[in-house]
Amino acid sequence: MFQLAEEGHGGKRIAHELNQQNIIEGKRWVLSTVLAILNNLVYLGKRVWNKKSDAGGEQNDVSQWIVAENAHPAIVDQQLWDATQASLSARKINKPQ
Template structure:
């Protein structure tokens, strides 16, 4: 295992919404710029989901407040759902979820998603924005809703 991985350094490309990449520590730090800041927006998304607000209603609420999504445009239920499923907000950095590339035009090894047992998970790699309890409860609510 490379030392960058075991130290929890961020090597997965662009920092996820709610975080910034620190070149000094090579880790993620909460993005606290703005009012509300992206890290506060992530926390409010989880809190709303915890309180049973649907992903489309969360997106609608953020759009009404004029808060821009990670790509600088409108929020969608898909964007909200992606944020709610990311363990990165627990302070974890996960390596090796997939191998290969899904690139359309380059000849590369086909993209394969690996079994969770093969992932390398580094806990406490950066400050968590969400507690384990909140995250788990939101996951079980999302799973229950999916089955309806």
């Protein structure tokens, strides 16, 4: 997923690719799931607390997050993570309104 995103593919395209490969038999990948994974710091080996407020479950500002570095072995290295995030950000900026 991260490599496809790094190469410039969007969430819909990645979901389509995963569905074509039948990665999870009997289940379909959707855009929201792909984007949730691509934006989840757990893949960098980090653990995050205080992402959402208790009341209403709204997301807190990033400055309020508590992030534990090296909480477990990373699945994705920092270079791939950064490239993926840059590609996703570029897609958001260039997205037609």
